[in-house]
Amino acid sequence: GEDVEQSLFLSVREGDSSVINCTYTDSSSTYLYWYKQEPGAGLQLLTYIFSNMDMKQDQRLTVLLNKKDKHLSLRIADTQTGDSAIYFCAEGGSGGYNKLIFGAGTRLAVHP
Amino acid sequence: NAGVMQNPRHLVRRRGQEARLRCSPMKGHSHVYWYRQLPEEGLKFMVYLQKENIIDESGMPKERFSAEFPKEGPSILRIQQVVRGDSAAYFCASSLSGTGLTDTQYFGPGTRLTVL
Numbered sequence: 767g768e769d770v771e772q773s774l775f776l777s778v779r780e781g782d783s784s785v786i787n788c789t790y791t792d793s794s795s796t797y798l799y800w801y802k803q804e805p806g807a808g809l810q811l812l813t814y815i816f817s818n819m820d821m822k823q824d825q826r827l828t829v830l831l832n833k834k835d836k837h838l839s840l841r842i843a844d845t846q847t848g849d850s851a852i853y854f855c856a857e858g859g860s861g862g863y864n865k866l867i868f869g870a871g872t873r874l875a876v877h878p
Numbered sequence: 879n880a881g882v883m884q885n886p887r888h889l890v891r892r893r894g895q896e897a898r899l900r901c902s903p904m905k906g907h908s909h910v911y912w913y914r915q916l917p918e919e920g921l922k923f924m925v926y927l928q929k930e931n932i933i934d935e936s937g938m939p940k941e942r943f944s945a946e947f948p949k950e951g952p953s954i955l956r957i958q959q960v961v962r963g964d965s966a967a968y969f970c971a972s973s974l975s976g977t978g979l980t981d982t983q984y985f986g987p988g989t990r991l992t993v994l
Contacts, residue, residue: 770920797982799982801985807987807988808882808884808969808985808986808987808988809921809969809971809985810985811982811983811984811985814982854920854921856921858981858983864973864981864982864983865911865923865926865934866911866913866921866923866971866983867923868913868920868921868922869920870918870919870920871919871920
């Protein structure tokens with residue numbers, strides 16, 4: 767069945783890079799997404815990548831996709847305290863429409 | 879340009895009562911998705927609707943839960959005879975279309991349901 771897995775927790779020092787990893791199972795997924803959730807809030811779309819791409823860069827964010835291994839990563843450069851949040855990986859687009867399958871989320875803690 | 883709106887933001891119900899959750903999609907969006915987030919978990923798909931049609935309700939519990947998206951007005955997720963296990967955050971997302979890049983989903987702030 768469809769499944770998305772993420773490590774649950776990541777702690778980094780302010781100014782360092784953060785790398786959040788995700789694995790998925792559905793090879794027919796068209797898009798892969800990263801969402802950010804701050805405490806008590808909804809999900810904010812950070813970035814997405816088409817399944818036929820290897821990499822996408824958007825300011826401080828870099829997404830890498832290894833389709834062979836079904837592995838997705840999100841790198842945040844120069845991590846700031848405002849980046850502290852839960853980051854969700856999601857796959858979608860299989861089955862003809864975009865039902866999203868989410869991972870459990872990675873809680874990023876940024877400390878001085 | 880208002881985003882996806884959900885109300886109420888917080889809802890408290892006693893066991894056996896009904897809960898009605900509302901979602902107004904972004905302007906111009908005619909596709910709505912509902913997800914449920916249990917504490918410390920990711921979001922789980924519940925139902926996908928277009929105006930006046932339920933396209934996929936494979937994630938909805940078979941009993942007590944229903945959803946609609948009428949021609950006019952918000953989408954409604956209705957939970958009858960709530961139980962403590964229904965306590966969760968319910969998120970609505972909308973998209974411009976159901977496929978392609980324009981199906982990127984934008985999420986509302988969620989409704990946090992607490993069942994006493």
